[in-house]
Amino acid sequence: MCLRDIRTESITLPSLDPQSSIFMEFSAGFVSVSVVAAVGFLLLAAVALLASKKRRQDPPVVGTIFHQFLNFQRLHDYHTELARRHKNYRLLSPFGRQLYTSDPAVVEYILRTNFSNYGKGSYNYENTHELFGDGIFAVDGDKWRHQRKLASFNFSTKALRDFSGAIFKNSASKLANTISSLTNSNQMFDIQDLLMKSTMDSTFKIAFGFELNCLDGSSRSGSEFAKAFDASNEWILLRFVNAFWKIMRFLNVGSEAALKKHIKVVDEFVYNVMDIRLKQITDQGNIETVSGHLNTTTKYSELILITIFCHRTQEKKDDILSKFLEESKNNPDKIDMQYLRDIILNFVIAGKDTTAGTLAWFFFLICKYPSVQEKIYQEVKRVIEPNECVDFAEFSRNIKDESLNNLHYLHATLTETLRFFPAVPLDNKVCFSDDVLPGGYNVSKGDIVFYQPYAMGRMEYLWGEDAGIFRPERWLDDEGVFQSESPYKFVAFQAGPRICLGKEFAYRLMKIYAAVLVYFFQFKLRDEQKDVHYKTMTTLQIDQGLFLEVLSR
Template sequence: MDFLSNITIPLTAIAATLLISILALKIFAGIGPEKKKKKRYHPVAGTIYHQMLEFHRLHDYHTDLARKYKNFRLVGLDHNQVYITDPANVEYILKTNFDNYGKESYHYDRLADFFGDGIFAVDGDKWRHQRKVASYDFSTRILRVFSSGVFQSNAAKLAHKVSEYANYNQAMDAQDLFMKSTMDSIFKVAFGIELNTLYGSSEEGNAFGKAFDDSSEVTLWRYVDIFWKMKRFLNIGTEFELKRNIKVLDDFLYKLIHRKKELILSQKDPMKKEDILSRFLELSKDDPKNINDRYLRDIILNFIIAGKDTTAITLSWFFYMLCVNPHVQEKVAQEVKVIMEANDRTPIDEFATSLTEEAINKMNYLHAALTETLRLYPGVPVDSKVCRSDDTLPDGFDVGRGDVVAYTPYAMGRMRFLWGEDAEVFRPERWLDDDGVFQPESSFKFTAFQAGLRTCLGKEFAYRQMKIFAAVLLRFFTFKLTDKNKQVKYRTMLTLHISEGLQLQAFSRGI
């Protein structure tokens, strides 16, 4: 969907907006008569409306400004947007003064139609409740064992699918395969449902995936489109499309919830609850007023974006970087081969099953290569909070009540003051010590999994899935770009999809 080609804002409205923005720019920059001597604000890099024009390259636009200013403001009529790349500032809003920075109505209004009251859209009691339940689930051994089995099984299925393309020397959209495979995994692990979209046996699942991606794009568009509420009221343009896609999502998810309830009622052993949805359904018996079908729908959707999108996106960018840097691809493949010590004739399914937690934990170079991918191509490229009361950040600059303060994982990964002169170079070795052992960085510097009280609960869960998938595929195949000259770009969404997919060719390693 190309939003820029569909913008229908009258020229008079654009002119009026620019004039007002210029006035706001002068006032907030301290040029006009309302200058406040006691306050010191971040440098102004433009207006929030410039982001409409730069939407197709939004994260690179933020990166360009961050290179110039490090931390900066974009001004608007009713609030400023402050973008930060300084780890001290990030730690301050995500940990030190956590209570002063939340979602507020600014985010909830834009996200609720899609995410509802799920963990990514809410604050307060609802956020704490969902995080508490999810935290318990992710910490249990039964889920860890169960999920590993699911990842091994789906990695093998994916490898067999790739083998079909390799045997016929056909190009494949690797991102599409990763999206389907990780969606199958999250539905099995989180909801106990066999979806099997990888082999196209679920038309509803495929329609759900497309509606999910399109809804993500429109939801992000709301952050730069000053007319989105009017469009929603009139049910036109992008808001009409969002409403139509959300109906597809709702029909699918409510059917899933009802099906899951029936499965639980039919179980001979009602205590056997390996998946996360079963636990929420159990809690709903004690609190039916607050944990109803709508709330369950919201929880499910938020788990999907966490478990499907971010993992599949990272794997897509990871294999893209391996194709651009074939020496890294071979180093990862060699590490997998040495650690696994598998017989050359070991079949795919047997090899996948042998990928124990102990084995993948030894794959330091693979872990470093995945982390280096996340540094440059984080699943969620920008995240923001709303300032609840006037405050001063560690850099000495002030932010006002109602200002949006955003930290930018995508831009931060490209900052030389954080990563050195080779910040834009894909170099997994930066994560390894002299003995080749992985060395983590501060989560306030490497923000791909958020940090502080909102640190991603599924971080280890995601790494385990990605390492199992990568190890299986690189043990049996070599990958190359179908067209080395085609520029690979992202699609501007809530998550960092590769625009138009990732066309690769796979070749059997002959082992």
């Protein structure tokens, strides 16, 4: 099969739009101080660079953090261009020395070989603290080990696997119903938006024990939380290229003022959920007692009713919040309400945006390559063997784990999607003590080493001359069985001791959603000529959504 070329050069990304809301809000607090500071910084950096060259071996300097700001809307393609010229390179930054790598040997060294010397550090912690708190994605040491141990145990239980599997199937069925209704009424819709809402519902139910009802829009407070959550994610990332975010936070202007507002909405909602759940568990679901315990506004009255209803109808409390509440009884000194907020919210961050974003890119790619879409349909039909008159709900319920494990071509297509569009396109570790990386490059305490899943997925020296071609078959052996690659070459799920605990959960969710939707519908791009760009956020999402034409099979 000859697939069309989607080399990165052919994906045209827009220049920074001065009229865009993110640019205007950011510029309000940035431009006033950037010019003078930039000149001073570059002079100091030049002196430091000349001095450092006399005593250490460093990768080449190819730009500054200000180049990142100028290329912010195409940040990952900017780094891909640099990575094609240098496996390892540096950008000058007032945050300290920054080294960028697309070399699997360096990636393995910082993620596994010398794991104890590289972590999140104060740089990442300060940048993400308002949203991530002391959650697993922001901390090192004892807090990380404690959460990793608890999460590892919970993710390995059959109870959580069965609980989450039932939720994924139910959510996929609801999404199929929604798409069918919109298609029958000839309404235009953004499938990425529907996926974001659906995975938010399913992830929140696994985390907190109830759905937000974002997909059907029936929960106003849930929708407000979801919007604030997404906006917070976006503003947090901007801190990594904004040298003056602390000044803006102090002055409460621009992006920092917006972040503060959105974090308040997120925290208010999450703490209300936790308070209600804690009182509900303590008082065994008595609605009068629960209501009396809380100073809850009318805005959250629907939240009380939803939460209590879900737990009256759920005999076993298998959601993650319930598990951690039980743990907090045993270890009250280790887990308070703020720490619990951080743990659970990090799970939502991990489960919602990553899977929905990947599925959106998956649908974009199978629309660009209809022969791939047809192969997936035939595989699903052969492996799952549905009844002729099956409906969405029945089909979803009949998907067994054994069937999911045998969907090799679908698994390969999702993995090839992640090669091009990894959920987390850029990540970093902070060096804790002076070290020498593979290749002989010196790093000092406090230096930041970035590794680049987005750029690495496009490197010909890693994937061959056809690296720019979307080809799921590269992941299959001669018998059509999926074959994995080194996690230090394909870094979509991290690697080493911090490898993503939810990797198998993510694949299960994506395969269930994809199997249901591709079996019942045929998808085409609404506008084949329109360029599709990403939105620069912590996770990789399609800017302005993905509008499709859908035909029932």
